[in-house]
Amino acid sequence: MRIIPMLYRISFLIYLMLATTSCSATQELNLQSQKQTEHSKKLLSIFDKTWLRAKEKLAVKSSDEVFSQKNYQHLKSKVDTLENLEELKSLINAFLGSLNVSHTQFITTEDQDYYFFQSLFKANEVSNPKHYHIGLQYQKSLEGYRIRSVLDSYPAELAGLKKGDLIIKNNNEVFSPMSFKSTKPHTLFVKRGQDNFSVNVSPVFENIHYSMLNASKASKKIIKQNGHRIGYFHLWSGTNALFEKELKQSMLEDFKDCDSIILDIRDGYGGAWYSYLDPFYKDRESFYAFTIVQKNGDRSTNTAPQQTNHNYTNKPLVLITNSGSRSGKEAIAYQLKKDKRAVIVGEPTGGYFTIGEINFLEETDFLLYLGIAHLELDGKRIENKGVLPDVYVDYSTAPYPKRDPQLLKALEIAEKIAQ
Template identity: 25%
Template structure:
């Protein structure tokens, strides 16, 4: 790396010397020629290159402590990337390796996706089942200190270095949270993160539920397997809930695979950028693994990037109802470009658009049905006299065996009251199932 950075510096200095000598040796030119000489043959601005080398030289000679050329040039590279947007970054060898591990679902740390908000670090979402989630870190939390060190002005790479550490060691997050007056501390114990991105279960024997915590290399394949497992174990499912809440995103290709498994045709997403490789149109292939099940997708402010691709595509293709609150609003694509083999840069290379041409950047996905998080409190009904309490009431002549088979609805309702958004999704799918049954009965 040091040799590579020295080459950059030598190139800059050599370029400046070459141009300076060339200008000195030639006679005065017209204004047009002078403008042409203000840039190098490679298109680099001469004035800014001179400024860079001047600042570089001042720091080398006058900074209070000795600092290596390597560190100065690496800082310059970091500055170029972190100043253009919140998601572009320089990846040193450790960060590059960490990123590759994250996409495969195995890494060490606390288990959060972070981004920049102003001068500070913001939690996009904690990953399911990780130390961060168990300790109480939430999507939208602003990290103002890490182990009492201010995060103000730090890059994502610098913050990641502070967050990572030996397994079993602790780190203290000082958090600002919406609705809380003062900053407060949360201590998290680092651990090895084995993140399964897809989990499934059946709710009340009638509704399939699939939770996608992030989009990894195997997420598309695991999602299809989850649907197949649900349909095999419960062939008479009435609907499917896909939970993307607090899913920070991940691989674009994985999100495309998830949508492709649910629609038969049409656009899934398309990207636009300056490179030819950044202009891509993803279309669905034939086949719906859910076999047309009604779908509700749950989203919130922690649903970002690849999650928004899934929600936006299913919304535009009218394949699912989107429920919850507005998503994060990250509508850009980052490409990992390797440098020197073990390092790289994460560079924003494209914007993505939903099938209807919507850009989600800084806007997010608005749900079809807004359901804000809330606590459901059961209000017990007053004891009232019912027909059965009246003297000489008429007996019900229906078969008692039929009555015995009726489900305990109150028990089923209480089981889901801790999550009101999930509760509403369940009610919606149950209501749709009843309407469809009534239509079939009427048609007969």
């Protein structure tokens, strides 16, 4: 009889197949578990590095209390549940944001700021590293990404996108600022007030730092209004000598035949300092003194190196500010207001007035920006306060008007004070 041995062999083969399948499944689960463990360890390692560096350097009162073991364990327990770096970023920034120290943020490659800071602190040139974008700054909310500012002559402006627009999707996928992967046309689905519409945009491949320089150049114009010539220039950043060069070229050459000037310092980045004021003064005698207040309370006060400016403009000046006017740009607003050298129009500046330091430039997927010391101007605190405008004009809440109300008011004043 061969039936029993045959059945035995078949049963044995089935057993081997099941055992092999079970073994493979177990190995796969073990591999997944190992990968998950390694990933969790990496996130925890990044969190620990961030925690220790922030505890060491962040200019916050009661540092030991803020960075206590209790707070550490509380956040660490949440890190153990996270799946990716973006979730870790949200956790870290929620904690850092609660401390109210400006220039303090955990930044990843999914943020435009990552490429800006790489350009500013590592590449030391405005053009690198490159990334895809359409010339916007954003404000993230629960609804998605709302447009905070639109760069002059970039794809977003050319497509008709405006401040306050909410971008919902990019090519039928959830939108994020870094969701552009080529210069080919992308279809954006946008909400403006109660209206929904779509636009086609073709991204550029360049660093946002370089784009802001180009936008500053493109913003330059002479507006003719009721017989007056009004020069307009938007200084998008003061973080490279090339921006200062464009500012001086505009004020001292391009607008030399104008009756008045509008300088727009809304949004963009900060960085501007004493030399950005030189086009408006014959010397630096009245310039502010700035005091550095270290984390331990030590103070040191510095004044502007004195010089005489043989080439400067005394034309009537209007300055436009908003909450996106931050850091060194706030020093510009402070000085021009202090001397009544300009009429300031718009909203209070942002009150982002600490010395910021970039950490972990050697990493490839994240940076840590920390406010390591406070700054005062003439003994006055700007941090979390800002500089108030002479003429307040709101442009920060919905529904957003079709035309820029701050620019319209600036033009009205520039016409009144024109020479």
